[in-house]
Amino acid sequence: MKLCMIGTGYVGLVSGVCFSDLGNDVICVDKDLKKIEDLKKGIIPIYEPGLEELVIKNYKNKRLTFSNNLKESIKKSDVIFICVGTPTKKGGSSADLTQIYNAAKEIASSINKFKIIITKSTVPVTTGDEIEKIISKKVSKNKFSVVSNPEFLREGEAIRDFTYPDRIVVGTHEKKSNQIMKNLYSPLISKGASYVHTSRRAAELIKYAANAFLATKITFINEIANLCEQTGINVEDVSIGIGLDKRIGGRFLRAGPAYGGSCFPKDTKAITSTADKFKTNLSVIKSVIKSNEKRSILLLNRVNKILQKKIKNKKILFLGVTFKANTDDMRDSSSLSMIPALSKKGALISYYDPTGEKKEFKKVKNVKFEKDFKSAIRESDLTIVHTEWNDFKSINFKLLLNRKKLTVYDMRNIYSPNKMRKQGVRYFGIGR
Numbered sequence: 001m002k003l004c005m006i007g008t009g010y011v012g013l014v015s016g017v018c019f020s021d022l023g024n025d026v027i028c029v030d031k032d033l034k035k036i037e038d039l040k041k042g043i044i045p046i047y048e049p050g051l052e053e054l055v056i057k058n059y060k061n062k063r064l065t066f067s068n069n070l071k072e073s074i075k076k077s078d079v080i081f082i083c084v085g086t087p088t089k090k091g092g093s094s095a096d097l098t099q100i101y102n103a104a105k106e107i108a109s110s111i112n113k114f115k116i117i118i119t120k121s122t123v124p125v126t127t128g129d130e131i132e133k134i135i136s137k138k139v140s141k142n143k144f145s146v147v148s149n150p151e152f153l154r155e156g157e158a159i160r161d162f163t164y165p166d167r168i169v170v171g172t173h174e175k176k177s178n179q180i181m182k183n184l185y186s187p188l189i190s191k192g193a194s195y196v197h198t199s200r201r202a203a204e205l206i207k208y209a210a211n212a213f214l215a216t217k218i219t220f221i222n223e224i225a226n227l228c229e230q231t232g233i234n235v236e237d238v239s240i241g242i243g244l245d246k247r248i249g250g251r252f253l254r255a256g257p258a259y260g261g262s263c264f265p266k267d268t269k270a271i272t273s274t275a276d277k278f279k280t281n282l283s284v285i286k287s288v289i290k291s292n293e294k295r296s297i298l299l300l301n302r303v304n305k306i307l308q309k310k311i312k313n314k315k316i317l318f319l320g321v322t323f324k325a326n327t328d329d330m331r332d333s334s335s336l337s338m339i340p341a342l343s344k345k346g347a348l349i350s351y352y353d354p355t356g357e358k359k360e361f362k363k364v365k366n367v368k369f370e371k372d373f374k375s376a377i378r379e380s381d382l383t384i385v386h387t388e389w390n391d392f393k394s395i396n397f398k399l400l401l402n403r404k405k406l407t408v409y410d411m412r413n414i415y416s417p418n419k420m421r422k423q424g425v426r427y428f429g430i431g432r
């Protein structure tokens, strides 16, 4: 099939490349000419394991092309995926759909034969209806079909998530579009992915409900972890003990810092704002948002306790600053609030991240990037494991001990408390 991906951000680039790897002809389009020129040279704008190899392979065999000419690319394609950003509106909580509607207008002025237009971006319920209205102002309704096909990729695991999805959700009322979508996904369906056909509005809501539910699950275990800390219980035992109940499930029950990234914070806000618009109060999700916003303060209070209320001039090292491992993404990472807050209190902060120095901290007082995290651990008064990179999992702290005792606050529970104590480390975890 001939596909066009509008927007080569995370979703557009990964799904475009993976669709080409399944044998389709894919044009990835972006307004950013530099990005397009870089991609043609095999320079990938994001850190995503396995992506570079797939881009180079499919670009070489000509199934994947890059362009900044949207009109031409639409004309050449049968299936158009809208993969542009839907950030939170400035000063509000609803999704900003400017880029979606601009894409719809561009599509409307370039339709030359029947097209399926698919929203892969995360869009609020009824956005498909709006796109249909915009396009039908210029094009007759039998020339196009608007479908919702949300994406469930996780950063850092995106290629695997695309190739082995739990489910593929397609929202459309039209038989013909549904059949084309089924054909497009048939290589994944034959490998075991469930194909869920729903109404367009249901597909739009499934995406938000899934992210909001996962955010709720994480927030739930984070609050249970708070209780564990007061009662001498290890939260890991609780996660295993409840997660083995198949009705609950063990995944997304890792307690840690506030959840972050480009999706959960934005989507939880957007779904409550959509519900408000429809006069429905999503009170559970609203309290999840509040609890998550307060989480960094709770963790900072613990830092204060660990350092016996003497933060000024203490050397604090952050291992990892991205919102999770295997990504260079800093969006809504809890380190963005924790590091400046500690710096304000007079701490001397250093940080190491496998994806390098971050522009976000360049202007924050007393914050520096470390290249050698092992010697930085030796120098620190407190090492905070903020992100669960594999690089940190096998550190031999015994070899790093010098005259003073090392103190570690493991915000991801990647170490065994007993082993750490045996290695002579003053150890603190989350909910243990």
Ligand code: UGA
Residues within 6 Å of the ligand: 122, 151, 152, 153, 154, 155, 156, 211, 214, 218, 251, 252, 253, 254, 255, 256, 257, 258, 259, 260, 261, 262, 263, 264, 323, 324
């Ligand atoms: C999330 C969803 O998991 C994807 O299914 C979805 O497609 C994506 O958003 C999206 O809407 O585009 P992502 O933001 O890449 O994916 O990352 P997650 O792995 O879900 O992690 C999100 C946050 O939750 C991170 O801060 C992570 O550290 C935290 N988390 C996750 C926990 O604290 N505990 C867990 O057990 C799992």
